[in-house]
Amino acid sequence: MSESVVEIKDLWVSLGHDFILREINLEIHRGTFLGFIGPNGGGKTTLLQVILGLIKPNRGEVRVFGRPPGHHKNKGLIGYVPQRAFADLSFPVSVFDVVMMGRYSKIGLWHKATIEDRRQVLEILEAVEMAHLRDRPIGHLSGGEQQRVFIAQALASKPQMLLLDEPTSGIDSKAQGAFYGLLGRLRKELSLTMVLVSHDIGAVPYHTDEIACLNQRLHLHGKSTEVLDGNGLKKVYGCEVEMLVHGKIPHRVIGEHRD
Amino acid sequence: MIEPFQLGFMQRALMGGVLIACLCSLFSVFVLLKRLSFIGVGISHSAFGGVALGFLLGMNPTVTAILFSGAIALLIGFINRQGKLHEDTAIGIFFALTMALGIVFIGLSRRYNVDLFGYLFGNILAITRGDLVLMLVLAPLVFALVISLFKELLFLSFDEQVAQVSGVAVSPVYYVFLLSMAVTIIIAIKLIGIVLVSALLVLPAATARQLTHNYRSLVLYSVVIGVISTIAGLILSYKLNLASGATIVLFAGMLFFASLLYARLKEGR
Numbered sequence: 001m002s003e004s005v006v007e008i009k010d011l012w013v014s015l016g017h018d019f020i021l022r023e024i025n026l027e028i029h030r031g032t033f034l035g036f037i038g039p040n041g042g043g044k045t046t047l048l049q050v051i052l053g054l055i056k057p058n059r060g061e062v063r064v065f066g067r068p069p070g071h072h073k074n075k076g077l078i079g080y081v082p083q084r085a086f087a088d089l090s091f092p093v094s095v096f097d098v099v100m101m102g103r104y105s106k107i108g109l110w111h112k113a114t115i116e117d118r119r120q121v122l123e124i125l126e127a128v129e130m131a132h133l134r135d136r137p138i139g140h141l142s143g144g145e146q147q148r149v150f151i152a153q154a155l156a157s158k159p160q161m162l163l164l165d166e167p168t169s170g171i172d173s174k175a176q177g178a179f180y181g182l183l184g185r186l187r188k189e190l191s192l193t194m195v196l197v198s199h200d201i202g203a204v205p206y207h208t209d210e211i212a213c214l215n216q217r218l219h220l221h222g223k224s225t226e227v228l229d230g231n232g233l234k235k236v237y238g239c240e241v242e243m244l245v246h247g248k249i250p251h252r253v254i255g256e257h258r259d
Numbered sequence: 260m261i262e263p264f265q266l267g268f269m270q271r272a273l274m275g276g277v278l279i280a281c282l283c284s285l286f287s288v289f290v291l292l293k294r295l296s297f298i299g300v301g302i303s304h305s306a307f308g309g310v311a312l313g314f315l316l317g318m319n320p321t322v323t324a325i326l327f328s329g330a331i332a333l334l335i336g337f338i339n340r341q342g343k344l345h346e347d348t349a350i351g352i353f354f355a356l357t358m359a360l361g362i363v364f365i366g367l368s369r370r371y372n373v374d375l376f377g378y379l380f381g382n383i384l385a386i387t388r389g390d391l392v393l394m395l396v397l398a399p400l401v402f403a404l405v406i407s408l409f410k411e412l413l414f415l416s417f418d419e420q421v422a423q424v425s426g427v428a429v430s431p432v433y434y435v436f437l438l439s440m441a442v443t444i445i446i447a448i449k450l451i452g453i454v455l456v457s458a459l460l461v462l463p464a465a466t467a468r469q470l471t472h473n474y475r476s477l478v479l480y481s482v483v484i485g486v487i488s489t490i491a492g493l494i495l496s497y498k499l500n501l502a503s504g505a506t507i508v509l510f511a512g513m514l515f516f517a518s519l520l521y522a523r524l525k526e527g528r
Contacts (some may be wrong), residue, residue: 011466050422075426082420091292092474101414110407137472157425198430 002030004063005161005193006051011060013046020046024060024218030160033187033194035208035224037201042215044197048163051195052080058137076105079154081147083165083197095141095149096134098185099125102156116219121156126185128152142178143170155186161193162186168200263497272383272390272450272503276489276492278398279447280459284485285405287464288442292416298335299438299460303444305331306453308357310378311364320378321393324445331357332441336434381401381452381504383493394446401439408432413474451504461487462511469518484514 006028020043028034036044049055050062053070060070065077079102093101099121100113104120107113125131128148133141138149149168154162164183170178184207187194198204205211205224213219263269290296307329313320331353338349365375377385405412411432414422423429440460447456467480492507499506 054420054423072426078424080421080424082418084418090468092468092477093413093417094473097413097474098417101410101422102425104410104422106415107410109411109428114408153421154425187508252369 004028004104005030006195007061007063007064007135008050009061009211011047011050011062012058013043013050013055014058015046015055019058020216021057022217023052026212026218028193028195030193032210033184033208034196035204036195036197036214037199037204037211038214040199044214045165047214048080048195048197049167052078060083076157077160079151079159079162079165081150081154081162081164083169086148088254091138093138094135095125095130095138096121098138098149098155099152102153108158120158121152124155125149127155127189130184142153144172144175147171147179148182151182151186155190158190159192161195164194164196166198167196168203177208183207184209261496262335268384268386269493269497271386271388272493273490275386275391275394276383276450276493276507277486278394279443279450280463280485280489281482282402282443282482283447283456283459284463284481285402285478286443287460287462287485288467288474288481289412289436291462291464291468292302292413292474295440296457296461297347297350298332298346299440299457301335301354302328302332302437302441303448303453303460304354305357306445306448307361307378307447308364309361310448310453311361311368314373315364315368321390321445321449324448325442327357328441328445329438330436333434340430340433377452378448379453380450380502381450381455383450383496383503386449390446392450397442397446401442404435404439408435412436451507452502455508456505458508459488459511462515463488464506466511466515466518469515469522470505484511488514489506 004027006026008024008026011021011024011026012019020041024047038044046055050057051064051069053064053068053074064071065074065228067074100117103113103117103121107117122131122134128151130145130148130152133145139144141149147170151162151164151167167183168179171179180203183194183196186192194208196204196208208224210222212222236247239243264273269291286299290299305328306324309324309332310320312318313323316323335346335349337352338344339346365373374382374385376382411422411427411429413427414425414427415432419429444456444460447459451459463481463485464477466484467477470480471477488511489507492510493503495501495510496503496506
């Protein structure tokens with residue numbers, strides 16, 4: 001088994017009075033594409049933010065690249081694409097400017113972007129197939145295009161791990177296939193460890209190596225291929241998953257967890 | 260047109276005004292992008308407490324106001340970053356408390372002949388040579404500081420969390436920004452007044468925003484609009500014998516509505 005980039009032992013996190021994460025034990029290995037699925041309020045975003053060092057746990061041990069989360073030596077090693085209600089349409093920056101922001105910490109305080117920084121930004125824009133729109137104001141792009149730009153921003157500091165929070169919300173289902181294709185390609189080309197959080201349990205198992213079901217507790221963790229056969233769903237999620245037909249679109253629904 | 264500026268006090272008002280306009284307009288860009296206009300109001304009103312403290316202690320009111328409002332700015336920023344109390348609640352509380360403290364300080368100082376009206380609404384006649392020297396020293400410093408942190412401020416205005424994760428020193432940059440804003444507000448209140456200075460921290464960029472989609476031109480247009488408003492406001496206030504601060508703010512407001520109209524017409528074309 002390859003080396004762990006994230007190690008979490010007995011993690012408990014409360015926001016307000018209630019624990020939103022309980023007894024989480026998890027290892028993420030280098031090069032893995034892990035998908036977290038689970039209901040809203042299940043703690044998916046909180047777990048990402050703990051890994052990023054944005055939220056301090058109440059209890060437990062978390063190591064990211066062998067160091068505590070938020071450690072200054074981890075800066076630039078993790079790219080983060082948060083869940084957004086999409087960019088403020090009025091923010092006066094171009095696609096190129098947005099991606100360049102991702103390099104600011106590398107450029108450093110008091111310094112200006114060099115030709116090399118501009119070259120790297122263009123390179124990453126080409127990788128996400130957005131170079132042709134580089135001069136467009138960010139607010140003039142579609143949801144899917146904006147999301148590609150935010151991924152480019154997260155990748156601009158050349159991180160080793162990319163964390164994505166609900167990256168497909170706001171992208172129409174046609175564009176979602178291409179979007180996952182892009183993630184798969186980037187992961188191979190840049191040798192990235194990827195962690196994706198989504199409530200879209202239909203698509204995630206098809207595009208990730210491993211999935212984990214998070215509803216305050218971690219009910220997983222298994223190979224996505226095992227999950228794809230009907231029995232695996234229940235076994236790996238540790239919860240009831242049923243197919244429901246609502247209108248013309250089938251949905252998978254996660255039932256109550258039995259702890 | 261230049262006749263008013265042959266008078267000494269008008270020359271000082273013009274020099275001070277242009278410096279203040281440049282600074283306030285630069286800040287207005289981030290006030291617009293990070294939606295800080297209410298913080299501007301909170302900090303400027305806290306200056307009343309700071310000025311009154313100066314009267315009470317028998318110290319230079321500008322110095323006590325810089326220290327007092329600087330502390331309040333940091334406190335509002337700290338509460339905002341803790342996330343336990345809503346920012347607008349914190350500002351609403353400090354806004355009222357510092358004004359109340361100011362009134363108590365004035366009462367305790369037993370000095371009722373001070374030019375409070377001048378501090379509240381601005382008085383260009385009150386700009387002394389000393390004030391101008393202070394502006395000439397502080398304004399370039401603050402301007403250079405904000406320009407040197409420009410890219411970090413841009414990123415944290417766009418997405419603070421992502422900026423932090425990517426390694427930008429978000430908290431120090433934010434506190435330095437708030438402190439610089441407090442200094443700017445204090446050196447601007449002699450000209451514009453406590454009540455109106457926050458308008459100059461909003462209007463230039465709000466007007467410029469109607470004219471551009473690019474942040475670089477936004478900065479340039481804001482500064483030009485701020486300087487034009489200040490010079491035109493000073494001339495008009497002299498000619499019409501009106502309060503300088505109010506005239507500057509009203510002129511800036513007029514430009515804002517003109518820019519809205521321009522943007523609407525351009526859209527419709």
